[in-house]
Amino acid sequence: MAGLAVLVAVGLAVTSGSWSGVGTPGATASGGASDDLTRTTPPTLSAAPSSTPTGPTTITVDLTDATIGRYGTRTKATFVVVAQGPKLHYTWQRQAPSLGAWKAIKGASASHYTARAKTWANGTRFRVVVKGTDRTVTSSVAKLTVLLPTRTPASDAQTAYGLTGLTQGVDLSAYQHTPAEKVKLPAVASWAGAGGFSLLRNGSGARPIKQKYTSACTGKSHKTASKPVVEDCAYAGFADAAEAKGLKLGHYWFNGWISSIDTTPKKLFSGDYTPEDSARQFVAWLIRDGNYTRASTDPLVLDIEAGHAWTKTSKAKSYTRKLRAWNPDEATTWLTTVRDLLTSQGYQANLYVYMSANAADKQVLGAYKWAGVAPIAHLWVASWGTNNGRIPDSLPKVGPWAGFGGWSVWQYTSDAHVPGDGVNGLDGDIATADAWTPR
Numbered sequence: 001m002a003g004l005a006v007l008v009a010v011g012l013a014v015t016s017g018s019w020s021g022v023g024t025p026g027a028t029a030s031g032g033a034s035d036d037l038t039r040t041t042p043p044t045l046s047a048a049p050s051s052t053p054t055g056p057t058t059i060t061v062d063l064t065d066a067t068i069g070r071y072g073t074r075t076k077a078t079f080v081v082v083a084q085g086p087k088l089h090y091t092w093q094r095q096a097p098s099l100g101a102w103k104a105i106k107g108a109s110a111s112h113y114t115a116r117a118k119t120w121a122n123g124t125r126f127r128v129v130v131k132g133t134d135r136t137v138t139s140s141v142a143k144l145t146v147l148l149p150t151r152t153p154a155s156d157a158q159t160a161y162g163l164t165g166l167t168q169g170v171d172l173s174a175y176q177h178t179p180a181e182k183v184k185l186p187a188v189a190s191w192a193g194a195g196g197f198s199l200l201r202n203g204s205g206a207r208p209i210k211q212k213y214t215s216a217c218t219g220k221s222h223k224t225a226s227k228p229v230v231e232d233c234a235y236a237g238f239a240d241a242a243e244a245k246g247l248k249l250g251h252y253w254f255n256g257w258i259s260s261i262d263t264t265p266k267k268l269f270s271g272d273y274t275p276e277d278s279a280r281q282f283v284a285w286l287i288r289d290g291n292y293t294r295a296s297t298d299p300l301v302l303d304i305e306a307g308h309a310w311t312k313t314s315k316a317k318s319y320t321r322k323l324r325a326w327n328p329d330e331a332t333t334w335l336t337t338v339r340d341l342l343t344s345q346g347y348q349a350n351l352y353v354y355m356s357a358n359a360a361d362k363q364v365l366g367a368y369k370w371a372g373v374a375p376i377a378h379l380w381v382a383s384w385g386t387n388n389g390r391i392p393d394s395l396p397k398v399g400p401w402a403g404f405g406g407w408s409v410w411q412y413t414s415d416a417h418v419p420g421d422g423v424n425g426l427d428g429d430i431a432t433a434d435a436w437t438p439r
Contacts, residue, residue: 057085057132063142069388070117070148071415071425080112081139085132095141097123115144122146149389149417151191154430156391157412165433169197169247170416170426174216177234185238187420189245197248197431199299199380199409200239201232202285205256205278206307206323208269226271228257229281239291248436249291250409252301252354253282255326255334264319268312275330279337287347294346297436299409301352301380302326302334304359325359328373335377350438351376352408357383361397374400376439378408380429389415389428408435 059081066077081090092108095101105113115126123146128139150156154166169192176183189196207213211224217233224230242249256278262270286292286300307323326334331353339349353373360381362369379401385392391412398406409431416428 055085057083057088057130057135057137059083059130059137059139062140063126063128065143065145066115067145067147068115068117069386069390070146071417072384072386072388072413074386074388075117076114077144078112078114079126079128079142081128081130083111083130083137085130085134087133089131091129091131093127093129094120095125095127097121097125102127117146120144120146122148147388147390149413149415149428150391151419153391153412153416153428157410157430160391161395163432166430167195167197167248167433167435168192168428168430169199170418171199171201171250171252171411171429172234172238172426173201174232174234176423176426177217177237179217179219181423183426184420184422185241185245185247187418187422188426189242189247191418191421192247195248196246197250197429198238198242199250199252199301199429200235200242201303202235202251202253202282202289203229203231204254205229205258205273206254208257208310208312209271209273211310227277227281228270228273229278231285235285236289239289243291248298249296250299250301250352251282251286251292252299252303252352253278253334254303254307255305255331256307257323258326258330260330261321261324261326263321264312264314266314268314268319269310269321275326275333276337279334280341283338283341287345292347294348297348297350297438299350299352299378299380299435300338300342301354302331302377303354304331305355325355328370331373332376335373339376348438350378350436352378352380354380354382354411357381357396357398360401361399363399368400371400374404378435378439379404379406380409380411381407382411384411384413387413387415389413389417391430405432405434408432 061082063079063081068074068077090109090111092105092113093102094105124144126142130137154168157163158166170188172183205228207224207228207230209224209226209228213222215222215233239249257270258274259267259270259272304325306325309320309322311318311320335351339351342349360379379398381396381398383396396407396410409429411427411429413428415425418426
C-alpha cells in the first residue's frame with residue numbers, strides 16, 4: 001500500500017507524500033483493498049543553474065539535514081548542491097554515524113545524491129566535494145535522520161497533542177494468521193501494556209455468493225454459498241488468545257455485497273443479501289464465540305470501505321462489479337439492527353464505524369455526508385501520515401464527529417513494528433479513555 005515520495009534537501013521547501021486513508025483493518029499483510037487513499041503531488045527537482053564558464057568555483061546553495069522514515073512513504077531524501085564555476089566535477093562522500101573517516105560513495109558524481117533508508121543508517125553524514133579547473137570546494141555536512149517505528153504511540157500522541165488517558169493496540173484478521181506468518185499475541189500484549197487492546201475481524205461480506213477463494217489461514221480453496229459472507233477463520237483463536245493475555249477486545253465486520261449495491265439482473269453478487277442480514281450474521285458469530293458477554297462494552301464496528309472488483313457470468317454474459325463502500329443509510333441500518341438484536345437479549349452495544357479520515361470529512365452540498373451516523377456511533381478513523389510506524393504530524397480529520405468528541409480509536413499506521421510479533425508489521429491503533437464506553 002505504501003507509496004514513495006522524495007524529500008529534497010536543498011534549503012528549499014520540502015514536499016513529501018502522505019496517506020490520509022487506508023485499507024482493510026488487519027489486512028496489511030495481504031495488501032488489502034483501500035477506500036480512500038490520498039497522496040500529495042510528488043515534488044519535482046528544479047534544475048540547477050548552468051555552470052558559468054568563468055569565475056571562481058563556488059557553492060551557492062549548500063546542503064541541509066534531512067529526516068526520513070525506515071518504512072512508509074518517505075524513505076529517501078535527495079541532497080542537492082548548487083555550484084558555479086568552470087568544468088565542475090562532483091564527488092559525494094559519507095561518514096558513518098560513529099564519525100571517523102570520510103569515504104567516497106561509488107558512482108555518486110552528480111550535483112545531487114539520493115540517500116535511502118534501506119542503505120544508510122540513522123545519523124549518517126554526507127558532503128560533496130566540488131572540483132573546478134581553478135579550485136576545489138567542499139559543501140557543508142548534512143545529517144540524515146532515519147526514524148524507526150515507535151514503541152510508545154499512545155504516550156507519543158499524548159505528548160504531541162496534549163491528550164490524556166490514551167492506550168495502544170492493534171487490529172487483526174486472518175491475514176495475520178497465515179501458514180507462513182502467525183502473529184504472536186503475547187508479544188502484542190507486552191507491547192500494548194496496561195489497557196492494551198486488539199480489534200478483531202469477526203467476518204466479511206467482501207466476497208460474492210458462490211465465489212471460490214483461498215483461506216488465509218490454511219491456504220486451501222473454499223467457496224462461498226448462497227450468502228456473500230465469510231467468517232474470519234482466525235477470529236475465535238485470536239479472541240481467546242487476546243483475552244488470556246489481558247487485552248481488551250473489539251469486533252468488526254467488513255461491509256460487503258448487499259442487494260442495494262448489486263446492479264445485476266439476478267443479484268449475481270449479493271444473492272439479495274441486506275444490511276440487516278449482515279448484522280444478524282455478525283451478532284450470531286459474536287455471541288457464539290463466547291468472549292462477548294452481557295457485561296461487555298467492546299467496540300462493535302462496521303468497517304466502511306470499498307472492496308475488489310469481481311466478475312460473474314450468467315447466460316453467456318459477463319458482469320464485472322466493484323464492491324463500493326456502504327453509504328450512510330446502509331450503515332445506519334446495520335448499526336441499528338446490531339443494537340436492537342443485542343439489547344433485546346440483555347447485551348450492550350458500543351457501536352462504531354471505521355473509515356478513512358478523508359471519508360469521515362467528506363461533504364455533499366455543504367453538509368457532512370456522515371452527519372446522521374455520528375450521533376449513534378463512535379469513530380475509528382484511519383489516518384497514517386507518511387505511514388512510518390509513528391504518530392503522524394497532524395490529528396486526523398473527523399468531520400461531524402467533531403461535535404461528538406472526535407475520534408475514539410485512531411489507526412495511525414499500517415506498519416507498526418511490535419518486537420517479536422511474528423509478522424513484521426501490523427495495523428497500529430491508539431484509543432481514548434472512553435473508547436469502551438457505549439453512547
